[in-house]
Amino acid sequence: MTREITIVGAGLAGSEAALQLADRGWHVRLLEQKPAHRTPAQSSDSLCELVCSNSFRGASLANAVGLLKEEMRRLGSHVMQAAEIARVPAGGALAVDRERFSGEMTRKLREHPRIEIVSGLVEELPAERPVLVATGPLTGDALAQDLARRLGSESLAYYDAIAPIVSADSIDWDKVFCASRWDKGNDDEDKHAYVNCPLDEEQYRAFVDAVRAAEKVEANSFEEVRYFEGCLPIEVMAERGEQTLAFGPMKPVGLTDPRTGRRPHAVVQLRREDEAGTAYNLVGFQTRMTWGEQARVFRMIPGLENAEFFRMGAVHRNTFINAPTCLDDTWQLRSEPGVYFAGQIVGTEGYVEAAAGGWLVAHFIAERLAGRDPEPLPRSTAHAGLLAHTRRHPDDYQPSNITFAHLPPWEGKRLQKRAKYEAMAERALADLDAWIARRAAA
Structure with a gap:
């Protein structure tokens, strides 16, 4: 050898x-x-x-x-x-x-x-x-x-x-619905690939206020993070305007809440993380909020009140x-x-x-x-x-x-x-x- x-x-x-x-x-x-x-x-x-x-x-x-x-x-x-x-x-x-x-x-x-x-x-x-x-x-x-x-x-x-990942077992399934935008997909599994957490206008505004007020992790001196427009932290988007998130990762277009028959004011989409469906990530929810603040703020989302986080968000x-x-x-x-x-x-x-x-x-x-x-x-x-x-x-x-x-x-x-x-x-x-x-x- x-x-x-x-x-x-x-x-x-x-x-x-x-x-x-x-x-x-x-x-x-x-x-x-x-x-x-x-x-x-x-x-x-x-x-x-x-x-x-x-x-x-x-x-x-x-x-x-x-x-x-x-x-x-x-x-x-x-x-x-x-x-x-x-x-x-x-x-x-x-x-x-x-x-x-x-x-x-x-x-x-x-x-x-x-x-x-x-x-x-x-x-x-x-x-x-x-x-x-x-x-x-x-x-x-x-x-x-x-x-x-x-x-x-x-x-x-x-x-x-990095977007947070939550345990499927900790989602309140009575408050969410499964659907892909415009019912896209080749079969029922594709059409229901996303879990949608609907927010009304009052819930959405409270959520945006909480994101803005949350404590953030300061960047280390060696990081020099430069954000790309296609991958912004949610707090950066929230600071740009009251409705920025509603036109970004929380946009409700193409989705109808089957319980109300109407489109929600905003939606947090969860995407399956593994084939077995034991974990879901919060789509587009990369963030520099501290871990404690993430748990507090994200548990304001309907259906995630008792969320167990496998992974917290980060940039x-x-x-x-x-x-x-x-x-x-x-x-x-x-x-x-x-x-x-x-x-x-x-x-x-x-x-x-x-x-x-x-x-x-x-x-x-x-x-x-x-x-x-x-x-x-x-x-x-x-x-x-x-x-x-x-x-x-x-x-x-x-x-x-x-x-x-x-x-x-x-x-x-x-x-x-x-x-x-x-x-x-x-x-x-x-x-x-x-x-x-x-x-x-x-």
Whole structure:
């Protein structure tokens, strides 16, 4: 085994991938801009730096990220090992001492005999194959321009505009109706693809006032967010005029409330997020309102009074590619075999998701280098859920944390929400254990 793999970026995804590949006997050349250069968000010369929160989020298996972390432990994740060493008290969450965590990951990388760390700015995709790009949400301008040239500018985004996602179980179905505008579609399922939350004029005005008054998240100094007219935050539209939203994402044209026989004054449309219909996103509702304000304001919408949010809305600086269009099922570039991507640049949000993505791509690369077809993880797992997310919505692809909506729905007996999620986690871990055991015996 003398073949070398090149990895660009020593963040969570790149570091996990480098260690996994090196552990399997492959030589890794890890290209990292530190210490010569830093992104505006970085403040340390350590590798695998946590630039935002120090939290790896919830530990419970009733939480999708808790399941993902447990899967990572069972798969031998180096990031999870370092996180346990650097763990600090955080109630039901996994939080770490940032410096100790990054220090432990830096030690692992520098001491591994099959990893060579090369410092310097990478301005174009290296010629070596295989190569893994794991440069994160603040990918340098020159490299981003090179990727845009290769992928097409329409396949690379420089910020994300994320709409909230709500649980289908938390929608009050007595207050909403299902219909597509003008009853468009080839069959009943198409014609009823959207859930519509109707608002009368009084409800609409109260909602607009609440959006205007809500506390907003201030942009970080390094973000320099420039909004596109076709993807404006709802608060920006609300500030433009009382009826702007009613002529934008809340327009009621082509819709008739079957309970009144009339067109509502305004409508919030929910679009199915997954095939099973367990989650819906609020169409066009990208926002910079704080999470607490989002929950308060969006629960003013008829039918969403008790909404459970799988994901909150956001707008922030984030370089990511249109994974459903550009990548195959192993996150390899369709147009250039041997070029892989992992981490936030593929549209997975969060520290844990980035590290898990690094493990996945390392597995796929190692399998191919060993002359085997990459074996996917069981579909029931959260790791497979990350991959499933990157296969959806090529026309409106947006980053996301892992949620249970990315996993196959629970088909057993009807359970309360927490029990259902715990059952889905147990199913995933049982399938993963069987997968690991079978591979160990092969």
